[in-house]
Amino acid sequence: MGAERRPETAPPLVCLEVEAVSKSFGSHRVLEQVTLRVARGEVFALLGPSGSGKTTLLRVLAGFENADSGRLLLDGEDLTRTAPAKRGFGLVFQSYALFPHLSVGDNVAFGLEAMRWERGRVRERVREMLSLVDLDGFERRRVSEISGGQQQRVALARALAPYPRLLLLDEPLSNLDPALRERTRAQLRATLRRVGITTVLVTHEQEEAFELGDRVAVLHGGVLEQVAPPRELYESPATRFVAGFVGRSNWLPGTVEQVLRDGARVRLLLAAPDAGDRPVVWSAHGDGLQEGQRVELMVRPEALKLGDPSGLDQALEGRVVSVRYGGATSQVTIETAGGERLEALARAPLPVGRRVAVSLDLDAPAPRAFVAPGQGMPRR
C-alpha cells in the first residue's frame, strides 16, 4: 500500500477549503502554504506540538488573524475578507471565555440576541441547547457556580446555539483534569455526532485527535505533514516527523537490499553484528526506495515480538534493561550487544537482565523505511 504523500483526495461534499494560507509574525513564519479541505459533517483534527501553528491556523479560520496570503472558502464562498462577526462560525475557546457577568442561559442566548431573535424563540433554543449538553435547568446559574466540565459544555452549547456553519474547537479539553477529560471527551464526541456539524478541532494531544477526529492533520513548523484518518496516520506515517510524533517508535539504520512492489527488504546495520554474522533482514513499507540506499526503519513497539534466544531467524539478540509495568502490557526496553535500545511490549513482565530475541510480529503493521538524511529525498 502506498503511503505516498498523496495530493489530498477531495472528500465528497467539500465544505471548508483552505488554499495555500501563509502567515508570518514579523520575520517568524508561522504558517507555510497550508492547504486542506474538510468535508461536510466531518470532524477534522489539527494535531501538532506547541508552536506548530495550529492555533494560528484556527485563528485565521475564525478571522481573528488575517492570512498574509491564501484563501478561505466555505461552501465555495470566499470568506478570506469577512469579519469574524459575519462568518457565522461557532467557536469554543481553550479558556471557554464564558461571559462572567451573564448567567448560563444568557451566555447561550448571546449569539441569538445578536441575530435579533425574538425572546420566545431564544428561550426555546437555549433550553434545547442546554438539554443537548445535559445541563437542563441550568439557565439561571452563574457561570462561576458551575464546574469546569459544565463550563466546557456551556461553551459548546453557546457556540452551537446560533446554528453555526462551522464549529471551531481550540484545545477544548485541556483545562480539565485527566479523569474528567476522558468523560467529557466521550460526551463531546457524542454531541458532535448527534449534531452532525462540520468541525475543526485543535489539539496537541494525540489521543484527543484520534478519538474525536474523522481525519487528523499533523502540523509541524507551520507545514502540513500529513492529513489522514487516525489509523493510516499511525500505521503509515508519511514523514519522519509524523512517525515520531504520533505514537511511540524505534528507529534502526539499514540498507535496502531488494525493492518490492510496495516496499523493500531492509538489511539492518547493527553496531555489533550477531554471532555468526547472520544478516538480519526485515521487510518494510516505504516510498521511493532504491537498492543499496541507506534508510532508517521505524518500528512500533507493538510490532516487536520477544522470544527465547534459541536461534530464531531474523532476530536481534539483546538483554532486558528496564521494565515499566503498565497493567495489561508492560513496556520493556532491550539493549542489543551493539548498544541499540529497543522498546517493546510484553504481556507478562520479564525480569531485568533476561536475554531475549527480538523479531518482527508479522501480524502487526510492517515497519516503515524512511530514506536516511542526505540520501536524495528531502527530509522533512
Add this chain to the structure above:
Amino acid sequence: MSGTAPRSARLVLRLAGLAVACVLAWLVGYPLLVTLAESLGLPRAFTGEHFAEFARRPDEWQALWRSLWISAVSVALAALVGVPLAFLVERSDFPGRRTLGALLALPVALPPLIGVIAFLFLYGESGVVARLLRNAGVDARWQLGGPAAILLVHAYSMYVFFYVFVRTALQRLDASLYEAAASLGASGARTWWRVTLPLLRPALAGASLLVFMTALASFSAPYIFGGSFRVMTTQIVASKLNGDIAMAMVETVMLGLVALSGLALLRRVDPGESATAGGRGVAPARARSKRWWLRALLGAATCAAAALLLLPHATLVLLSLAPPNTWTVEALPPVLALDNYRTLLASPERLRPVLNSLWMATAASLGAVALGLVAARLSLRLRGLVGRILEWELVLPWAIPGTVFAVALATTWSVDQPAMLRFVLVGTPLILPLAYLVRSLPVTGRSALAALRQIDPALEEAAASLGAGPARTLRRVVVPLMRPALVAAAALTFITALGDFVTSIVLYTFETRPIAIEVLASLRMQETGVAAVYGVLLMVVSAGAFLVWGGRSSL
C-alpha cells in the same frame, strides 16, 4: 493578501484614535504649552527675562524649597501613621476591627478645604479643644498656623493612601511565603526584612508617590494656615491676584516642572511592578491575642482612634447646629437648632453654589468617564505610537498640580483666537466643569485602562464569533465587565469635583461659584454656621459617593 474588511475597520479605528488623541492634546497638553510659551514672552518676543526675575527673588526660591520639604515630610508622616494602622487592621484581631478598618479611610471623603476648616474650628486658637481646656482651667494658648498646621492636616488626610495601599498588599500576601520563610529557619525579624518589606515595596512606593504629588499640589491647607509661609501653590495664586501675571506663569511652569521631575524620579526608583501579583494564595491568619485585657485594650484604643478620626466631622456638624450669635465663650454650643440650615434653604442665592457644584461635578464626572473610557479603549486597541500617546495624555494631568492647571486654563481660555484654537471660556459656565473634567481624566482613564487590561481578550473574540459587532460587544460585554471600575472612578471624580477649591479659586465667576468658594465667603462674613452647613452638605454627599466608590472598588 490580507482581508480588506478588517483593514478598513483598522483604518477607522486609527482615525478615531488620532481624533481622540488630538482632542486630548487640545484639552490637556495645549494649555500647558501655551502657558510655557507665554512665560517665555511668546508670541511677542522670546525672552528668559521672567525666569531671570524668578531666579533673582529669594522668596521664590524659598517657596519652592518649602513646597519640596513639606511634601517630603508629609510622605514620612503619612507613612508613620498609615503603615502601622494597616498592619494593625490586617494582622491582628480585636473587637471593632472591621468598623475601624472602614472608618480609617474616611478622611479621604472630606474635601480638602472642609477638612482644613474643621481642623481650624477643632484645634484652632479658639477652637473646641482650646475652649474645653480653658474651661477646665488650663491656660491653653497656641496658634494653629504655619508649617506645623499644614503638616498636621497633610498627615491626617494623606495617611489614607499608605493605609489603603499597604492593607491591600497585605491582603494579597500569601501565607505560604511566611511558612516557607519559617521552614527555612528565618526569624520573625529576618522574615520582615527579607520577605514582607520587599513584597510591600510596590505598595509603599506607590503610596509615597501619591502622597508626595498630593502634598506638592496641596493648596487649601497652606492657603488657610500658611499666612506668610508661602509654598508654590499659594505663591502662584498670590502673584495672580496681585496682577503679576508673568510671574504667576513662571511659577506655574516651575511647579509643573518640579512635579514632572518628581514623578520621573520616583518612577525610576521603583518601576512599580507588583511583586505580589503572582501570589494567589491565602493571607496569613490574624493574630488574636490570648490575653483578654490586651484585646480589650486594643478595642478601647480602636474606639479612641475612631473618635479622633471623626472629631473634625463632628465639629462641623456641631458648628452647623449652633444658631448665629449663640455660641460665644462656652466650650460647646449652648443651643442646638436648625437655624443655619433654614437660612440656607430659604435663600435661593445661598442654594445656588450647591446646585452649581452638583451640576458641574455631575457633568465633569460623566464627561471624564466617557472620554477616559473611549481613550483607554482606543489606546489598548491601537497600541503603537497613537496608543502610547493616548495613554500618556490620560496620565499627564495626574502629575500636574491643580493650581498649575488652573493657571494654564485661565491663560489659554481667556483669549479669542479661533485660528489658534483658543476661545474665551473663562467667565462662562463651561470653564469650571471643563477644568474638573481635565483634572479627573487620570482617575477615569487609568481605572478604565486597568479594567480593560483585566478583560480576557478571548471574551471579546467570543462575542465576535457569536456575531456581535463592535458596538454590541462594547455594550453587552466590555462595559458591563468594567462597570465596577467605571462607577468607582465616577464616584471619586464626583467627590473631587464637588469639593474642589484649588482650581475653582482661580477660575470661578460669581454666577458659577462652587460650594468651596461660598464657604470661604461665608467665613469672611463671619457666618461660620452657614459655612459649616455647606461643609456638612459636602461631607454627606461626598460620603455617599465614597460609599459607592468603596463598595465598587472592592469588587
